[in-house]
Amino acid sequence: MAQQTSAAAAVAESTAAAFPVARAARTRGPLRRPSRKLIELVVLLAPALALFTFFVLLPICVAAYYGLFNWSGYGPLSDFVGLHNYRLVLDDPVFRQSVLHNVMIAALSLVIQLPLSLGLALLLNRRMRGGTLLRLAVFAPYVLSEATTAVLWLLMLQPGGFVDQLFNAVGLGHEVKLWLADPSIVLYTLFVVITWKYIGFGIILLLAGLQGIPAELREAAAIDGASPWQVTRRITLPLLGPTIRIWVFLSMIGSLQLFDIVWIMTVGGPANASSTMVTYMIENGFRSLEFGYGSAVAVILFIISFVFALLYQRFALRRDTAGALTRAVG
Amino acid sequence: MSVAVQSYRRGRRFAAAVPLSYLAALVILAITLVPMLYMFIGGFRTTAQINTSPAGLPHPWVWSNYKTILTTASFWQNLGNSALIAVIATGLAVGLGSMAAFALSRYDFRLRESWYLLFAIGLLFPANVASLPIYLLLKHINMLDNFLGVALPEAAFSLPFTIVILRPFMRAIPGELQDAAIVDGASRLTFFLRVLLPLARPALMTVSILAFVTSWNAYLLPFLAFTSESKFTLPLGVATFQTTYSQNTAAIFAFTALSMLPALAFFVLAQRRIVGGLSGLAGSVKG
């Protein structure tokens, strides 16, 4: 991978800087006291590696194995069914619907949250009175847990509840819908809740990126006769590109693992209208006591996330991270 | 020169931009704060009040909801459990993660980039997706209903971003410092503990906060792992409270509002670090 090559180059460069003694030693022969270095490496690296392998990598292998069985969770694993569970999962229209819902949330985030965050960040990127308070307030929902957010909005979205009253108060009474009961809009309602929670994060991230763009660039363009819009389009946005791509990456990963808000507000209902991949997994694994099936779902979800993220890394982030994550940071 | 440019710029700028941004700011403030305020104020009403007029102000103001919750053990238990687990998860993630980042940034060895890639792959793996397999694993090793059974996986899942953020920081520390330390007779490990870590403090704070908040707000894994209510964490407690006391809307408002306080207080205190960390993240990918 290109990332690895440039990473390796950067590594070699910094290694040379950090270990002049080592380099000299290397040209003459093996490092002095290699066993000491090995011990240090093991002490430093092994604990993290062990924890990571055991709780991040191992579970997926475990799930891949359990997925080959029919298992109610009680008793021994006795009913081997091979790839039958995996086939059942991919055949299940509810599973496909759940994946579709995740994709819809991800797409909506791109199409609605991103421009909104961008626009607001651009608008707020100036010295304002109460700027700190604003940033605090905007970011606050991000700090709340998804569970708390879900309970909060569940209460507000009850028929005749706070949101409905608000609509009535501003004269939009006829627009009041069954926010969580109508299968055709429940997913969008949940999207609004998700946006409420995460838009502050996007704004702050983009603001930080904006502040990394030197003002001189914009000034120079302005002097050259560019309108504010042209400055934004030709200078600000491209320079903001890496930040945007990071935001998109985080947002996509978040969309894939959406659970808490959906589970507490609708349990994936009504009639699977708001089910996500993870609620599907929990519903079928735990509620239906089909842990073999649930494990198969977990493995498939892992593959989906992994493939998406790899593709994204390769095509979108390659330019940025090759330099960003391996180059020295000021 | 810059002054002249600024006045030139200001003249050409879209005249309504400033009031527009204040308007936008006000709208954002309203949308963000009103729901939370609604929750806080709702705790001061009775359920009957809420049923008759969902969007009204307390009339009269009732203290009993907040008082009851603050004097029953369960809220404080949830709070304490969340804190305990978050401290362990953060301590492990940052401790082990910084050690690994040090190894991956300042040592040279075969397959180093492969090991780094292995950790980086963890970034692509959402924790919620692993929850069912982790549950089965915990069941297998008898660690269900156990604080460590939740804290360890949380720490493990915080390792990727910890290492990915710390490694460039550690790499950026000039090699001369390390040489000087070694010349002074310090071992690499002493250099790590006494020089590198203090210098990497901003990054350490950022990853600590990220790991802490991730653990504090976790819901799914505690939901699956904990059977005893005395072990519930705060998000779990809020959700359970809402179902158990579903008839008592006012109490739910109060409990939810109280559960928001620690997170918000923490945020107010640490906001500079959090926002600074994000700036660092954004800045580091300036490309």
Added chain:
Amino acid sequence: MRGTRKYAAAAFAAAAALALAACSSSSASSPSSGGGKGAKGSVTLTWWNNATANPLKSVYLSVITTFHASHPNVNITDVPIQNEQFPTKMPLALQSNSPPDIFQQWGGGQEATQIKSGKLENLTSMASNLISALGPAAAGWQVDGQQYGIPYDLHMVGFWYRKDLFAKAGIKTTPTTMPQLNADVIKLKAAGIAPIAVGSKDRWPDAFYWDYFAVRECSIATLKNAVKAVSANYPCFAKAGNDLKVFMATKPFQVGFLGTPAQVGAGSSAGLVANGKAAMELQGDWDPGVMSALTSNKKALDQIGWFPFPAVPGAAGSPSALLGGGDGFSCTTTAPEPACVDFLTYLDSPSVQEKLVAAADVGLPANPAASPALTLPAEKQILQLSQQASYVQNYFDIAYPTNVGQALDNAVADYFAGQGTPQGIVTAIDQAASQQ
């Protein structure tokens, strides 16, 4: 250096936290986990029940107190859990090392599934006297002749209705056939009243309709076979599905029924009837107890009446068959005995049964000796009908094993939401059964 000291302090704090967590997790002293032993041989039992609201909740608390008075070394911790949380929490609990000592048990195939965990105590010999006292009721909690749960009340499902709203719509008598019910639905709609409330969000209330049409269409023998074979692939079930389709076509439910819960809050289906916003609800006989908690207008409960599920013209099933079930409790193997069995026996003692039935309106008592204590006229009506019933079919989602029951609920709920066909319900059952 100062920096090192800070890190050392942080490391120490983390280590202390780790130690604290390890210690508190390994000890079984927390009262919510199973089988705690206190001083001088006193025991504490955790009791998971679904009484999150009064009046049943306070009745339970008083029962605990009186039991403790007669058994001073037994403490019971009441842990009410919302009804809809049980399907998720019980599997989790039974797979952990610290399941609750006493937990709510609905019997049937669901119980059979739980027995596979090996954590349910076999109560056959320990509670033999009680089992014979309960008579046929105890059978619903037996698996292969062995008793794994003890019922404390029995239920029949039927239509609860508002007499005042019926009067308002000009309905003089309660319907006895489905065409009459459909006609009443039309009259109620004309009067601007939501005819029938259903808690479709929770899915199991939907299944009652399918279950009852099956009870009307299928012979008793077929019903028994269906449960034994874990299938619904019989012609009478297809007919039942068709009945459901015809019924759904009359659009009898309240607006937004897909998102309405059954028992949670004033906007639930029970709450709607309690507050006069809907005229009928097909529910078990626990409904009056639930409704009383959801309205401040106590007078409203005087307006609640009951009629059995209407007959389906031309249906081949037994006309006096009823759909029902019951609530019970199981002991886990880690629960201290004989404290657990003693408590369950106490719950079935006539005095407690009378309290449950009269003060908390739980339904019909499991102990026949307490039948005279029924106060509500509707409950007496139900009792009489249950004594004359040719057969009581357990709700299918309980009678079937857990995963099949869940599949049934899902399929019916999907059909209610306009997805799938009645035949799809049968297919879903068979498909889930093959996963056994």
